[in-house]
Amino acid sequence: MSARETRDHIVEAADDLFYRQGYENTSFADIAGAVRISRGNFYYHFKTKDRILDAVIEARLAKTRAMLDRWEREGETAADRIRCFIRILIVNRASIERYGCPVGTLMTELTKLGHSAQTEATKLFILFRSWLTRQFEQLGCGGKADDLALHLLAMSQGVATLINAFQDEAFTEREVARMEAWLETRAQDATGG
Amino acid sequence: MSARETRDHIVEAADDLFYRQGYENTSFADIAGAVRISRGNFYYHFKTKDRILDAVIEARLAKTRAMLDRWEREGETAADRIRCFIRILIVNRASIERYGCPVGTLMTELTKLGHSAQTEATKLFILFRSWLTRQFEQLGCGGKADDLALHLLAMSQGVATLINAFQDEAFTEREVARMEAWLETRAQDATGG
DNA sequence: GTCTATAGACGGATAGAC
DNA sequence: GTCTATCCGTCTATAGAC
DSSP states (O other), X not given: OXXXXXXXXXXXXXXXXXXXXXXXXXXXXHHHHXXXXXXXXHHHHOSSHHHHHHHHHHHHHHHHHHHHHHHHHHOSSHHHHHHHHHHHHHHTHHHHHHHOOHHHHHHHHHHHHXXXXXXXXXXXXXXXXXXXXXXXXXXXXXXXXXXXXXXHHHHHHHHHHHHHXXXXXXHHHHHHHHHHHHHHHHHHHHHOX | OOHHHHHHHHHHHHHHHHHHHOSTTOOHHHHHHHHTOOHHHHHHHXXXXXXXXXXXXXXXXXXXXXXXXXXXXXXXXXXXXXXXXXXXXHHTHHXXXXXXXXXXXXXXXXXXHTOTTXXXXXXXXXXXXXXXXXXXXXXXXXXXXXXXXXXXXXXXXXXXXXHHHHOOHHHHHXXXXXXXXXXXXXXXXXXXX
């Protein structure tokens, strides 16, 4: 197996484990075990745990960009595209119930650890924030676009936290419906009066 | 110092450290160091780390109950009391910026660890949820009271997560104002039409 | 024969538990 | 104060490709 392939496998496994168990609670042995390689081989590819985290965040940023690009292509109107964002709470409901939002929980953990990768992790939030801002601008919300983007991001984060705490499917659906209704109102505000 | 006092000091220090550093990232040595007692004395009061967590959650539940009781006494109307809840985001803004919401972040960490104290930690959420439900009932929101309570809880959690990620004071104030406006509308829905 | 990917032993540090 | 487990990180050995 090429070095590149092995490296990718490591990042993939680490990504998954960091999400499910948390960064600090995941050991080198855990990752090596998941990839089925020895710890010695492991250190050939990554010298420290921090470097794996860097690579994982980078991979998540790339995956997120790809997802946002896909939404951009698939959604006809800006409202459709924002709806794609809202609906990840339903699409990923099962994993959110068990592990929370991958972006929010990583961010939270890194701030508690006072970890230097905080800045990089924040970029995940910024990616969503600026994408949403652009959508709200296209919706015609002008100067309020960034405010609306942050508000939607906050709602999504809060709902994810409670999905994780309560595992209540009806709650999830109610909140998603509420966000979609809210979006509808914003769209009408922009076009009509 | 009495055994009871020492125990209380340990719980207090652990509570603070668990909040600021996270549960798993806090060692016995950290707590013992903060209380200025020997590790030997430490084990006299708590045999395992899990038991300290139990005691910390218990203490947080008691503190929360006391706070809710205080709001109950101080707020004249149900809307006033709900506003007390909303305003903790401003009152505790500094610590939320650095460490997030104490309830949400503990919950999140415990689910990732698959820790048995999850159920106990959820009671913190339930405490707020049922208190808020009662307030919305008194506001005249009848059958929708629990839905509104969960929604407000979610908004508060989401805003706390983004305060922690972005440390943006203007955002905090905008969102608090938004929540208060939302509350106003709910109150009018209930009384008027 | 050299370079690359892998394996596994070893050491220092620190954790929790008694 | 000690004991055991575990974790991160280093070091050396080796198997195969070119």
